[in-house]
Amino acid sequence: MSFVSMYDAGKIYSCVAKCNINIHQVNHRLFGQFCITLKQFQHVIREDYSDEFLKDFIYNLKKYRFKMCSSPRPYNDPSIISPSDMQNLSKYLFNIENIFPGYASKAKEVFVMLKRLASLGDNPLLEFLISFSKTFDLKNSALLLKEPGSDLCLTLSQYPVLAGLKIIAYPELRGSECFQRILIIGPNYWFPDFIFDSPRSEEIHIIKYDWLNNYWKNEPNFVGAVKNLCYLKENEQQKQPDKNMHVSSNEEIYVDGNEFIGEIDWEKVSKEYIRNIHKIEYQTESVMSKFILLEGDYCVYLEDSDAAGVLVLYFFHNKPRIIRVANSKLTPEMYILLRTSGGGDYIIEVADRIMGKEAENLRQLQKHWKSLFCKKVRYNGTSETSKILKGFGSERANEVNVRNWMSERNIKPNSYIDFQAIMKLIGEEKMTDKYWENARKIEVCHRRAGFIIRKLLLKKVLESDLTLLHNAEKIDFELEQAGGGSMTAFRVKFISQEPFEIPSSRLGVVNYIGREGKYG
Amino acid sequence: MVFLKDMNDKALYYGITSGWKKLPECAKYFLKLGMALTGYLSLDRRLILGLTVPTRAYAASLIATGITIQRTKQEIIPNQKKKDYWDVVPGAQFIKQLIGEVKIKEFITKTQHECIILGHVNNLEAEIQGETFAVISPDKNIAEGLLQDIIRARRFLKEGEGYRSEVFPVTLPEAPKIQNNETPLFVIFDGPIGFLKWRDYWQESNWILILDRTENVSSFFESASIINQRYIQKRLERDEKYNDLQPVPQGIELIIFEEKR
Numbered sequence: 001m002s003f004v005s006m007y008d009a010g011k012i013y014s015c016v017a018k019c020n021i022n023i024h025q026v027n028h029r030l031f032g033q034f035c036i037t038l039k040q041f042q043h044v045i046r047e048d049y050s051d052e053f054l055k056d057f058i059y060n061l062k063k064y065r066f067k068m069c070s071s072p073r074p075y076n077d078p079s080i081i082s083p084s085d086m087q088n089l090s091k092y093l094f095n096i097e098n099i100f101p102g103y104a105s106k107a108k109e110v111f112v113m114l115k116r117l118a119s120l121g122d123n124p125l126l127e128f129l130i131s132f133s134k135t136f137d138l139k140n141s142a143l144l145l146k147e148p149g150s151d152l153c154l155t156l157s158q159y160p161v162l163a164g165l166k167i168i169a170y171p172e173l174r175g176s177e178c179f180q181r182i183l184i185i186g187p188n189y190w191f192p193d194f195i196f197d198s199p200r201s202e203e204i205h206i207i208k209y210d211w212l213n214n215y216w217k218n219e220p221n222f223v224g225a226v227k228n229l230c231y232l233k234e235n236e237q238q239k240q241p242d243k244n245m246h247v248s249s250n251e252e253i254y255v256d257g258n259e260f261i262g263e264i265d266w267e268k269v270s271k272e273y274i275r276n277i278h279k280i281e282y283q284t285e286s287v288m289s290k291f292i293l294l295e296g297d298y299c300v301y302l303e304d305s306d307a308a309g310v311l312v313l314y315f316f317h318n319k320p321r322i323i324r325v326a327n328s329k330l331t332p333e334m335y336i337l338l339r340t341s342g343g344g345d346y347i348i349e350v351a352d353r354i355m356g357k358e359a360e361n362l363r364q365l366q367k368h369w370k371s372l373f374c375k376k377v378r379y380n381g382t383s384e385t386s387k388i389l390k391g392f393g394s395e396r397a398n399e400v401n402v403r404n405w406m407s408e409r410n411i412k413p414n415s416y417i418d419f420q421a422i423m424k425l426i427g428e429e430k431m432t433d434k435y436w437e438n439a440r441k442i443e444v445c446h447r448r449a450g451f452i453i454r455k456l457l458l459k460k461v462l463e464s465d466l467t468l469l470h471n472a473e474k475i476d477f478e479l480e481q482a483g484g485g486s487m488t489a490f491r492v493k494f495i496s497q498e499p500f501e502i503p504s505s506r507l508g509v510v511n512y513i514g515r516e517g518k519y520g
Numbered sequence: 521m522v523f524l525k526d527m528n529d530k531a532l533y534y535g536i537t538s539g540w541k542k543l544p545e546c547a548k549y550f551l552k553l554g555m556a557l558t559g560y561l562s563l564d565r566r567l568i569l570g571l572t573v574p575t576r577a578y579a580a581s582l583i584a585t586g587i588t589i590q591r592t593k594q595e596i597i598p599n600q601k602k603k604d605y606w607d608v609v610p611g612a613q614f615i616k617q618l619i620g621e622v623k624i625k626e627f628i629t630k631t632q633h634e635c636i637i638l639g640h641v642n643n644l645e646a647e648i649q650g651e652t653f654a655v656i657s658p659d660k661n662i663a664e665g666l667l668q669d670i671i672r673a674r675r676f677l678k679e680g681e682g683y684r685s686e687v688f689p690v691t692l693p694e695a696p697k698i699q700n701n702e703t704p705l706f707v708i709f710d711g712p713i714g715f716l717k718w719r720d721y722w723q724e725s726n727w728i729l730i731l732d733r734t735e736n737v738s739s740f741f742e743s744a745s746i747i748n749q750r751y752i753q754k755r756l757e758r759d760e761k762y763n764d765l766q767p768v769p770q771g772i773e774l775i776i777f778e779e780k781r
Contacts, residue, residue, distance in 0.1 A: 003646045004577035006534045010544030012575045016771030174734040176575070194734040198574030198771065221572045221731070221744045222775035223751060331737050 002315045008176035015178055018202040024132075025210035026124035031075065032211060034113040035065055041106045053099060057092040060085065061110060068117075069209055070146040070186045072126035072156070075117040079151050086118060125185055126159075128207055132183070133161040141181040142166045142201075144173070146190045171333050171491075173200045175315075183207060188214040288499040289507060290327065292336075294490035296474055300338060300510050302327045304499040310508075311337040313461065313489050320462055332492050337461065339454075340476065340488040340510050350449035351442070358441075365438045366411070372426040374406050385425070394421035411446065412439035457487045535652035540662070543653075549769050550579050554586020556765060557706070557726070558594075565756060565778040567726040570747045572773040576732035580637050580710035581647040581667050583728060587706055588634050588671045588684050592619050592627060614665025617655035628672070629682040633702050636686045638718065639710025641675070644687050649676050690714040695721045711735070712743035719746075724781065747775060754779045 004012070038061050045054050067073070067080045075081075093111050097104040129143075143165045145152070156162045165183070170191050173182070182201040184191065187208050196204065196216075206214065289301040302310055305327065312325040313335040322337065330336070352359040377385045382399045389397035396418050404410045405422065413419050416436060423432040460477045478486040488510065532548065533540035543551075560567055573579055609615070609624055616622075637644060647667065654664040668676055674683035686704075688696040690713040698704060707722040709715035709729045716739055719727065729747060731740050755777040768774050 003643050004575050006544070006547065006578060006647075006651055007536060007541065009546065009575055009577040010541075012577075013544055013546040013769065013771055016574050017769070176577075194574070198733045220773055221733075221741075222570050222773060223748045 002175050004176040008178070011178045012176070012198070012200065015199050015202050016197075019199040019204060020202065021196065021204045021206065023214065024128060024205060024207045026128050026207065027210050028122075028124045030113060030117055030120070031068060032209070034110065034117055035069075035209075035211065037106070037110045037113060038062065038065060041103070041110050044106055045100070045103050048100060048103075051100075053092055053095045054103070057089065057096060057107065060089055060092075061114065064114065067147075068123070069212065070190070071149075071152055072123055072129055072143075072185060073152065074123050074126070074155075075120040077155070079149070081114070081118045086115065089114070124209075125207060129162060129165075129183070130159060132205070132207075136181065138162065138164040138181070140164065140179055141183065142168045142172075142179045144168055144170060144182055144184045144191070144195070146186055170195055175200075181205060187212045188216065193217065287502065287504045287507060289502050291496035291498075291500055292330070292492055293494035294336075294474070294510070295493055296490070297513050298474070298490060298510055299513050300490075301500065301502050301507055302330070303507055304328075311458075313337055322458055322461065330492060330495060332494060334492050335489050336492055337458075337487050337489050338508060338510050339457075340486050347446055347449045347453060350452055351445040354445045354448055355441070362438055362442055365435065366442055369423070369426060369428060369431075369435050370406070370408065372428070373422055376425055377402060377406055388425060389418070389421040392421035392424040394418045397421065411443045412436070461487060461489070531656050531658075533654045533656055535654070535664070540654055540656065546769050546772070547578055547582055549766060549772070550582035551586040551589075552766055554583035554588075555590040556586075557583075557728075558587055558590040560761070560778075561705070561726065562778070564781055566724070566781050567776070567778055568729075568747065568750060569727065570729045570731070570744070570775040572731045572733050572744070574733060574771045576639075576710060576730055576735075577643075578647055579730045580639055580708045580728075581644060581671070583730075584635050584637055584671045584685055584706075584708055585667050589618050591632075591634050591705070592622055592670075592684075611665025611669030613663035614653070614655060615669055617657075617663045618670060627682075631682045631699075632684055633686070633698060633704040634671075634684045635706035635708055636688060636696070636698065636704045636722075637673075637708045637710055638688050638690050638696075638714030639708075641687060641689045644673075644710065645676065648673055648687070688714075690717065709743075712739040715743050715746075750779065751775060751777055756780060 048054055064081055093107055096107045141164060148167045148169050153167055173195055179201045181203045183205045185207050288304040290304045292300050292302055308327045309324045310327055311322050313320055313322055355362055382402045386397040386399055386402050405413055419436055420432050423429050457477055464477060474488050474490045476486055476488045532543040534543055609628055649666055649668050652664055654662050656662050672684040674686045677683055695718040703724045707725045707727055712731060715729050762776050
């Protein structure tokens with residue numbers, strides 16, 4: 001929570017006292033028909049909705065509908081609908097035609113409309129903004145979007161009249177900054193109530209398609225409030241004069257701004273993911289974790305424990321700060337910092353510097369037992385080696401761990417007993433303590449190196465320009481040194497209530513669950 | 521009810537780069553609310569006040585200031601000796617303007633638990649210690665000071681100095697301990713976290729809960745719901761006595777009631 005000065009507090013209360021909410025409605029014949037047809041299609045297939053093809057097909061169409069209702073981008077914006085998306089949808093359509101011939105004609109109808117929309121370069125929301133800017137000065141004004149993206153800034157930068165508009169996400173309206181006007185795209189129920197009952201402007205303009213209704217709750221938080229909150233009343237609706245036509249005056253479509261979060265079956269996603277990693281890491285230690293959905297369709301598992309924590313980036317007096325917050329205290333909208341690539345070779349370089357003159361000897365001794373061990377494993381095979389090691393007293397020798405212990409990245413087994421078994425295997429039992437101590441020294445230096453790199457990365461974060469953080473899905477921070485690793489600030493979108501059991505090695509690993517993978 | 525009776529409240533200012541600016545109405549309201557609350561205290565009942573606000577800024581610190589002003593006014597002994605350390609006390613004229621001819625030595629050396637504030641310490645410190653306030657008389661005499669001069673929060677004083685209030689972070693693993701296990705007159709929960717964690721430790725104190733609507737996460741609703749349940753189940757039927765409270769400024773939602781101790 002950032003500090004608000006007395007001056008800013010005065011401005012905020014002045015905004016609350018004077019705020020007017022104006023509604024502006026737009027329409028588009030084809031997009032309106034697309035939305036209605038999609039709604040009808042959803043209704044027709046409701047009994048078979050659990051089918052994967054239908055679900056995915058509908059999901060993609062709804063996502064397009066939502067993106068188009070919530071941002072002033074042209075209908076053919078490739079970041080929303082690309083030729084490859086259309087190709088995928090036509091594959092779904094092909095499958096639907098074969099599996100559910102009864103639904104084929106409606107599916108085709110909606111697909112054809114989408115195809116036509118994807119060839120149009122206009123958008124009434126964008127047109128409204130341009131015409132609005134001719135009447136009202138947009139200096140010191142903000143455009144609030146449900147899902148702002150940096151690519152939208154690029155789209156709007158083509159229109160000099162919109163240059164004064166600052167694109168924001170709703171968390172930015174929690175602080176002290178007040179605007180001359182706030183323009184909001186989409187109905188009020190897409191945004192938290194505070195946007196309207198604790199406004200950061202004296203003038204709010206809601207711009208939405210006319211088939212999307214606002215839903216005002218107007219309920220006090222306290223049942224017996226002595227003086228109720230003076231709720232803001234919306235001004236008479238201002239409809240954009242038609243070239244627009246109304247799709248159907250009685251039709252109303254409820255587009256859930258959170259549906260792309262709500263519709264994901266976390267348990268299923270999580271279990272599927274866990275099943276896949278258990279195929280590879282079936283014998284490793286597992287921990288209870290929470291599934292965290294991050295902005296931009298990324299996710300991460302964090303340990304479900306009060307003791308475990310994560311770094312959170314926040315602003316105090318408009319300056320970024322980093323604090324450690326217990327995983328159990330994480331809430332949506334926080335910005336968390338996660339390692340998205342390790343220190344890699346740079347860790348070795350820094351660790352060698354910490355070891356100083358000893359580095360060469362320590363590394364050579366380590367290399368010696370590792371190469372002997374690798375030879376033995378190659379000769380016996382991993383399965384047989386694990387059996388032999390168990391015979392020598394190892395407690396955790398399994399194929400996965402044997403492979404890990406062979407790796408250069410792994411310095412030594414955690415347990416001395418397992419290490420002793422390896423030494424027996426390679427015929428160096430008498431040297432066990434010496435090799436153990438040697439590996440322990442390397443491990444300590446690597447840990448210190450990791451800590452130094454982490455500090456460098458955090459310094460990098462604090463020195464970076466974070467003003468765009470609210471608009472970006474994520475921001476990457478990388479060290480200049482090759483292999484220096486990177487950290488990424490993500491906004492938390494959703495936290496699962498249910499804990500999931502996952503291999504401990506997967507804790508904190510960022511995964512992409514959207515269309516294009518980058519991490520994990 | 522005493523609402524800054526003996527002071528022209530239009531003369532309250534805060535510092536800006538270029539000089540002084542009049543205190544906004546919301547700030548005056550919080551100050552007066554704190555003063556007014558002391559008039560409702562009773563031995564067999566305790567007061568519960570809930571507020572939802574568009575920003576939490578200054579609500580807790582000004583209510584605490586109002587409480588301290590009014591409570592200290594009750595201690596004033598008239599006809600005191602003229603020379604009483606006034607010159608050596610920081611913000612002395614500011615204190616004098618807001619409270620009156622208080623026994624200054626006693627004021628700065630005597631410890632009294634008027635209120636504790638549970639909240640974000642950095643923000644509270646910036647409000648209590650960082651922002652300058654002033655009472656400017658018609659002849660342009662400026663008596664400036666900090667909220668700390670009045671509320672004397674222990675955390676921001678030197679060891680051994682007398683204090684009137686305490687500020688605690690809500691991040692502590694355990695409920696904060698008050699010296700000699702005394703019961704503070706008021707506990708101000710500046711945000712829902714402290715309220716949800718530790719309200720049961722101060723069942724004997726009067727409660728003030730401040731909820732910032734821009735932080736409407738689950739803890740916000742949980743706290744409001746606890747207040748609502750208590751209002752429904754434990755409220756003593758004396759709502760009409762609060763009719764003389766100042767009208768609530770736009771954007772503030774307020775609930776006030778009493779429970780049996």
